[in-house]
Amino acid sequence: MPLTPQTDLARYIQEKCGENVCLCYWCQKCTAGCPVAEHFDLMPSQVLRAAQFGQKEFILNSKTVWLCAACEACSTRCRQGIDITRVMDVLKIMAQREGIEPSVRTVPMFYKSGLRRIKLFGRVYELELMRNFIYGGFSPASWISGGCSLAICPWP
Ligand code: SF4
Numbered sequence: 034m035p036l037t038p039q040t041d042l043a044r045y046i047q048e049k050c051g052e053n054v055c056l057c058y059w060c061q062k063c064t065a066g067c068p069v070a071e072h073f074d075l076m077p078s079q080v081l082r083a084a085q086f087g088q089k090e091f092i093l094n095s096k097t098v099w100l101c102a103a104c105e106a107c108s109t110r111c112r113q114g115i116d117i118t119r120v121m122d123v124l125k126i127m128a129q130r131e132g133i134e135p136s137v138r139t140v141p142m143f144y145k146s147g148l149r150r151i152k153l154f155g156r157v158y159e160l161e162l163m164r165n166f167i168y169g170g171f172s173p174a175s176w177i178s179g180g181c182s183l184a185i186c187p188w189p
C-alpha cells in the first residue's frame with residue numbers, strides 16, 4: 034500500500050484534517066485501547082483500513098462513526114501518530130453533508146440540541162438539555178435500544 038492516499042476518500046480525509054490514513058499498518062493498538070470498542074460495529078483500525086480502500090458507504094453507514102466518544106485514546110496510542118479522533122470527526126461531518134441516515138439517530142439529535150442551546154444562551158445547561166431531549170421524544174429506553182447507552186447516555 035503506497036503511503037500517499039490513493040483513493041478519493043483517503044485524499045478527502047487528508048485534505049480536511051491533515052491525517053493520512055494510509056500510514057496505518059493495522060497494528061490495532063488503537064482498537065485495543067478504545068473504551069467504546071465493544072459497542073462498535075467497526076473497530077477504529079477497521080475504519081482506517083476501509084478508508085485506505087475508499088469504502089465510503091461502508092464506513093458512513095456504520096454505528097462507529099456516531100458512537101465514537103472522541104476521547105482521543107486511540108490517537109494517543111497510535112504508533113504512526115494518526116489522529117484517529119479527527120478522522121472520525123471528518124467522517125461524521127461527511128455523513129451529515131451527504132444526507133446519510135445516521136445509524137445511531139440519537140447522537141446527532143443530541144449534538145444539535147446542545148448546539149442550539151449554545152447559539153441561544155452561549156452555554157449548555159445540562160439538566161435542561163436532557164429534559165428537552167427526553168420530552169422531545171427520546172426516552173432513556175429509546176437511547177439504550179438505539180445502541181448509544183455508553184456514548185452519551187447519562188443513565189447507567
Ligand atoms: S476517540 Fe473514538 S475511536 Fe478513538 S478511542 Fe475514543 S471512542 Fe474509541
Ligand code: SF4
Nearest residue numbers: 057059060061063111
Ligand atoms: S494504532 Fe495507528 S497504525 Fe495501529 S491500527 Fe490504529 S491507526 Fe493503524
